[in-house]
Amino acid sequence: MTLINVSASLPTAMWAAIRMFSTPTARYQVDELLLLLSPTSVFRTKEDSKEKPPARRALDTLQDLGILEKSSDEIGLSAEHQELAGAALRTYLDRLRIACLAAKHNDGLLGQTDRGALDLTRALVWFLAQDPLGPPLGWTEVQPLQSSVNWASGLVFSNSTRWNLFSYWAPALGFAGQHSVLGDDAARTLIPDCTTAVQATVERLWPAEALLEAEEFVAHLSAELPVLPEGQYARQLGISTDDPKKVSTVLSLALLRGHDEGWISLIRRQDSQRDVVLVDPDRVDRAQRVTEIEVHGSHGE
Template identity: 35%
Template sequence: MALINVDASRPDPMWAVVRLLAHSKKPVPLNGARALLSPPTLASGDKDASEMFNKAVKTLRELGLLHVAESTGELTLMGPAEHLDGQDWGAFAAALRSAVFAPQRNSGLGDNEEQRESRDLTRALAWFLTLDPMGPAVDWDQAQDLMKETPLRPEAGPAVVNAERWRQFCDWAHALGLAARPLLAGGGGSRLIPDCTTAVRYVMQYLWEPGRQVNAVTAVRSVREHLPVLSSGQYSLALHLPNPGDRVAGPALSFALLRGNDEGWMRLELDSDAAMVLQVSDPEQPSSPRYVSDITIQEDPSA
């Protein structure tokens, strides 16, 4: 099943199922969960609510986040979702990213146009994160032109195949912390900015405690391992997308690093004697890159 397709769930209904199971702290019968999350009413939309629940369960199962017992029909969280508490959306998004980017769901990513498991979403994310967050928010009409300017490897087909999948992609990219909605949304929620700050922040704070200083090139390499759809990440390279190189952050990751520095949850530093430095694209000095030798993780000012 393709993730950015009408047959799959969007992330929000999946979160509702996860919250219910995490709060219950024990297996929940399928029909009981359905009754709680899509109760029968006299409203005309009850069929749609039940279908939304069914899609959420199906998608969670296919991502390896939910187990449905054959004998009892009971639902249990599993895999990356097993220890979620149902209160932390960031942890849920991290579990989704872990499932979506799992190698077994992305095999042969650049070899063919198969739109199953996570491949469709992974291709779309890898392409989208080659774009510059400082540009205008992207809608479907603009996306079609931009895909022609930066195509995937020919065997992989287009990054997003139609407007319906684009709308589904917008929901997934935002939920995964790999894109942002414009402040002036408009466009029915189908406009998106390639701002991956939320996901980058989660990964860096997961990897390193406050006060830890990490070489910037080493840090970016680790972030790309966790978020392989970033430029120069494993999946981006498999699709033959532009490769800025190991020591260049690229536009989307540069934007996330600069935001982290401005927001105070990390600090970009430069030691003039450093042997290995990272180039960061800084809109305040567009004619030349900013050089960073180290990244220091700081206490989260929003915590």
């Protein structure tokens, strides 16, 4: 399995497959499900084509990630993903993010293979280490930037196809924004922005009104999102923050946005010595010290 190579599916096609399972116990014959997802009257594959049709790639990728499982010739939701039956899009994307970042799909991160989710994980680690306050990144900008990578697996994006596929995966998983003014759809221009992934993770980890020390908050968050510069995968690949008290720019901006939008509050208590330092571009010294973070939920309630 790879996730940003031509043999893999895209989150949109996989969502179409998931929508077929309206109940936890729903099961389909594989051939039946393929016909429902990709009627031959609409989608025809050339007889001599070696390329799998999109519906087949979607089912294969969902099985590789453990979201769907096959028993005999029937396919259905796996036991740990029953909540996806009839679920909303956000729930699906949250579960997809968790599956892609799971340790079992990222064994051998420092090696040369692309098995599991390794190609996407490496790409996310590299991408989130780029400057979110800099120019938007398209394939033209990415090519010279990635030349500094010296991993056993080689360049993060060995060709424009991988960048193009990444430009679908990164926003879907909540790790990228698409520039609304300068972005060129054809160029797939992205901005490193983990706000969506951070907000979803915060709401999953803590109830409203939870109050945590900032260090603890960042530690738990980076454990759940190991592709952040504070995370385990970034450390393994040598792209990580040097000082545990200094929060990366990309995570800082997500937390500042969360404060502005009301789903968290950033608090500084003068009598506390346990703080973290956020990158705040609106301050003269570009730094904001935070000792505690309070969780409010998606509407600041």
